Amino acid sequence: MSGYVDRRRVSNYEPTSLRSLAQLVTPAPLFSLGTILLLLTLLTGLGLSFIPWQQSVVGKGKVMVLSPMQRPQNIEAQIPGRLVRWNIREGQQVQKGAVVAELADLDAKFLDSNQLARLEQQKRVLVAKRAAAQSRIGSIAAQVTALEGSRGLAIPAAQQKAAQSVDRERASRQSLEAAETNLTTAGLNVKRLRELHSKGLRSTRDLEVAENDFVKARTERDRAGAALDAARREVSVGRFDQDKVVFDTAASLASSRASLASARETLATIEGDILKLDVDIENLRSRTEQRIVRAPSDGVVVRLLKVGSGETVKAGDVLAVVAPATTDRAVEIYLSDNDAPLVAEGRPVRLQFAGWPAVQFVGWPSVAVGTFAGRVAVIDAVDDGTSRYRVIVVPDEQAQRTEQPWPGPQYLRPGTEATGWIMLDTVSLGFELWRQFNAFPPTLQAEPVKLKAKKE
Known part of the structure; x- marks a missing residue:
């Protein structure tokens, strides 16, 4: 029993007589701190093992019009002529077929008024x-x-x-x-x-x-x-x-x-x-x-490129640009050649638009604020010449039943910058940290290999 030291007895001794023995006693604050650190370690391990993390790849792009017939259109002069007058102004709403400008023909074969x-x-x-x-x-x-x-x-x-x-x-x-x-x-x-x-x-x-x-x-x-x-x-x-x-x-x-x-x-x-x-x-x-220039569709006159009465234009010259009134919008974002193979059509996307306040939590998109739901519709088969692949994202109609829809056309115009996070698979937080520390690509659930039946 010589190895056992009674704390009460030690406490009654004078410090001068057993000073080294008193130094062996663990202070109470340090004991509490150790306990807390141990619990934090256990909780961190459990959190890294069981807390889910949503993997994603990010790309930047801009808002576009999905339908080719509804994209901004150039109003061109169909004949060579001289500009007589403009009937519109920039920013003006026009209807399809409305007279935009009038031209005077310059071809000698068509100068006779009769x-x-x-x-x-x-x-x-x-x-x-x-x-x-x-x-x-x-x-x-x-x-x-x-x-x-x-x-x-x-x-x-x-x-x-x-x-x-x-x-x-x-x-x-x-x-x-x-x-x-x-x-x-x-x-x-x-x-x-x-x-x-x-x-x-x-x-x-x-x-x-x-x-x-x-x-x-x-x-x-x-x-x-x-x-x-x-x-x-x-x-x-x-x-x-x-x-x-x-x-x-x-x-x-x-x-x-x-x-x-x-x-x-x-x-x-x-x-x-x-x-x-x-x-x-x-x-x-x-x-x-053709001397009468008309609007090709309903929309807003964005800009006039030929100004002043009497200006001469050639066939094919752009006179004005009209942005059609449409709600058929989409977002085109660009991914690197490392991330493009991970994306497939139908993947959910979270979008953040420039000028729209948002707080994005990459791993937990459910708690993000100010982002909008989308879904991958098209992935280009070839790159744009710089090893980037275009991905077209359309509104996720199913998700918008419970979330706020995309901003209206008066706020979200074609050309607005956008950032998109394309959702991949869900993994544990610890696995995600390990993957990023080792610079591994995100994981994908591989489809099971279908074995061909042996011919009898």
Whole structure:
């Protein structure tokens, strides 16, 4: 028991007698401090193990309009001209189609103030010529139809005439054969009467009558021969007339068809001229309309880039800039090539806008004040040339049901600077400190690897 020292007894000793022993006693304040430090150490360990920490990557950018048709638009001069007057001022609200400015055309082809009336007069003349050409085509078409009908009748008529000449030739041949038979008979009769007359059996008169009949029969034979020759010539003439009718009607029909084709060609030329004139008239009307510069959409005139009446502008020159009235807003922020692979579409984002008071707690976004909810909508597939990737953030409609929405368009304008914290995974505070001390990237929950089924 020699190693045990009673505190009460030691306290009754004089300091001068046991001074070294008194120095071994732990002071009460130090004992309390040690206890507190031990508890703090335990609490810190527990806190580092169980306090959650929201990992995130941060990027900076600006507010933009998501819809391409609602972004700030340049009002350009569509024709070269001279500025006559402005009908708006900077900051003025304009409606779609409102007259913004007026230009005077400088092209020498469009300086005539009565050019449109003259072109329309030329068109009326061409329309009258087209009506006349159409009437002529109708007349020629009717003529062609009549010729086709006439040809259909003339050719059969010629064929009938040729057939009649053939019949007359046949009749003439038969008449010639009959005349030759009569002549033979008359010759035999004369011969017989001569023999009888020489014997005194017949009178001289009978002989004379027989000779007269012989002469008549010969004459009839000659007449029948001449008639046969004439009939043969009529057959040839009938065939020639038939061919002539065929060729004459074909020539007349071909001529009429050629005239019809020429009339249709004239009509096509006139219609082509009318179409060209229509194009010229529409071009002139469009050119006249382009002298009036109109607002492309509803919005506010941001700035006027051409000032003063009489200033000359070229086609494509920007005259003014209009910012359309829209609530379709988004934020484009840029991430480095180290952080971009960690981000995926649909990730929640906390946004802080310039000029809007905010207190952001990176690891605990739920206690942040003045930030707004967003969600990743688009991640560019290529960088911007400086190893930065653009991320487009849109309002998180689901989160805005319980949080305040983005500021209105009168406060949050396109071009406003913004800072975005893209939320990643939730880890413990101790792991996050260890990660940052070792300069490791944030963690991501890896998707399970899907093993391919083995083919049996």
